[in-house]
Amino acid sequence: MVRDEQRDEIGATRMDEAQSLLRAYGSEFVLVVSPAGEVKAGSHDSMLGYTLERLGTHVGEYLHPDDLPQLFTVLERARSTYGYRDRIRLRARHADGSWRLLDVALLPPPDRGPFVGNGILRIRDITDEAVWSARTPGEERERFVSLAESLPLGILSADARGWVVFCNEAAQQIFNLSADKLTGHGWERLVDPADLPEVLSAVRDVVAHALPQQVMFRIQTGLFARWALAKFVPLGGPDEVTGWICTVDDVTDRRRAESELAHQATHDVLTGLPNRMLLEDRLQQACVRLRRDRDAVSVMFIDLDGFKAVNDTYGHTVGDQVLVEVANRLRQIVRGVDTVARIGGDEFVVFFEGLPESEVNEVARRIHNTIEVPLAISGEVLQIGVSIGVETARDASISFEELLARADQAMYREKRLH
Numbered sequence: 001m002v003r004d005e006q007r008d009e010i011g012a013t014r015m016d017e018a019q020s021l022l023r024a025y026g027s028e029f030v031l032v033v034s035p036a037g038e039v040k041a042g043s044h045d046s047m048l049g050y051t052l053e054r055l056g057t058h059v060g061e062y063l064h065p066d067d068l069p070q071l072f073t074v075l076e077r078a079r080s081t082y083g084y085r086d087r088i089r090l091r092a093r094h095a096d097g098s099w100r101l102l103d104v105a106l107l108p109p110p111d112r113g114p115f116v117g118n119g120i121l122r123i124r125d126i127t128d129e130a131v132w133s134a135r136t137p138g139e140e141r142e143r144f145v146s147l148a149e150s151l152p153l154g155i156l157s158a159d160a161r162g163w164v165v166f167c168n169e170a171a172q173q174i175f176n177l178s179a180d181k182l183t184g185h186g187w188e189r190l191v192d193p194a195d196l197p198e199v200l201s202a203v204r205d206v207v208a209h210a211l212p213q214q215v216m217f218r219i220q221t222g223l224f225a226r227w228a229l230a231k232f233v234p235l236g237g238p239d240e241v242t243g244w245i246c247t248v249d250d251v252t253d254r255r256r257a258e259s260e261l262a263h264q265a266t267h268d269v270l271t272g273l274p275n276r277m278l279l280e281d282r283l284q285q286a287c288v289r290l291r292r293d294r295d296a297v298s299v300m301f302i303d304l305d306g307f308k309a310v311n312d313t314y315g316h317t318v319g320d321q322v323l324v325e326v327a328n329r330l331r332q333i334v335r336g337v338d339t340v341a342r343i344g345g346d347e348f349v350v351f352f353e354g355l356p357e358s359e360v361n362e363v364a365r366r367i368h369n370t371i372e373v374p375l376a377i378s379g380e381v382l383q384i385g386v387s388i389g390v391e392t393a394r395d396a397s398i399s400f401e402e403l404l405a406r407a408d409q410a411m412y413r414e415k416r417l418h
Helices: 002-023 065-080 127-135 139-150 169-175 186-190 196-209 252-266 276-293 307-315 314-332 357-371 400-417
Strands: 028-033 041-043 084-095 098-108 118-125 154-159 164-167 211-218 224-235 240-252 297-305 339-344 345-352 375-377 380-382 385-393
Touching: 065 084, 065 098, 127 339, 127 357, 139 276, 154 169, 164 186, 169 186, 169 240, 186 196, 196 211, 196 224, 196 240, 240 345, 276 297, 276 339, 276 345, 297 314, 297 400, 307 314, 307 380, 314 339, 314 345, 314 357, 314 375, 314 380, 314 385, 345 357, 357 385
Parallel strands: none
Antiparallel strands: 028 041, 028 118, 084 098, 098 118, 154 164, 154 240, 211 224, 224 240, 297 345, 297 385, 339 345, 375 380
């Protein structure tokens, strides 16, 4: 049987829980601030998810940087004008990282008591109201929302300050954020830091110049980055832009496919090494730098000795494994900045920039020694040799074909000596 004392204790506990829940869902609270903006006291601290201790010493610590001048102006007027009242809207970051829109009423301090000389801020979270009103202002808006929700593209709509007031379900899926965290400036948190300056520049330009903007960026959603293509269109007229609307297309699969196609076009399928096309491009770029830096470019033409016999004896499957192993050994010998390419059959090319000829010759010696180490493939121990021709150029006018031909001729001269 529950005693009266226990019943009272249970009732008090439930009342505490109820009050805590009401504070958590409360949309309004009061802060007492000094004329300098320092937080002195507060009615409760749950609205933005921080304790008063974590709010810091200044009321503007968690406000959006663009809104701070407005706050400082109001505080200064309140400090210099007796009985001053004002009402402004500010953006503040919630503890969960989302941006919230706040309605802030500045009230004059009482004539007596502990708060004399301080400002009273009555703060109300109106984020949900702003989003709701943006979604339902009338029949035309309802048609817009209906259309936006039916599109496979993400849709964001913002006011002239860049504050997002509407997002459709597709946008929430692309950014992997709920609507309340995506609105405001919440979507910007997931833009890759390396891409964020370009994205913010596009947002500013669409408002400043009333011209459409397009930008591609990465979205950090957790395990991997997704690619998005955003197209911003100004709202309003050329004389006064009232905001913008943006379509966001998830182009991750397209980017991946394009990257794979580009890799296949420039790399050898079997070994993964650059092919002749990529080798030519890199050598041409090296020659451009040769004009500027007056350095040297060395090309090494490599042909495998005895490879045809391996193919004829053991078949092409074993021959392919030999080529893959040779490619791996070549990668391990050269520097990371050097290029190793397969240009066909059993022919490989390595080129170096700024490497002294003595070191190039040392690399050639190491390649000889490494390739001639027996290979254990498919239960067979195989041994092949290698012929290497080296050509070094300091004349920037030399063409790719001529440089490669000289190295090829040097390789055949060495092969005849075997």
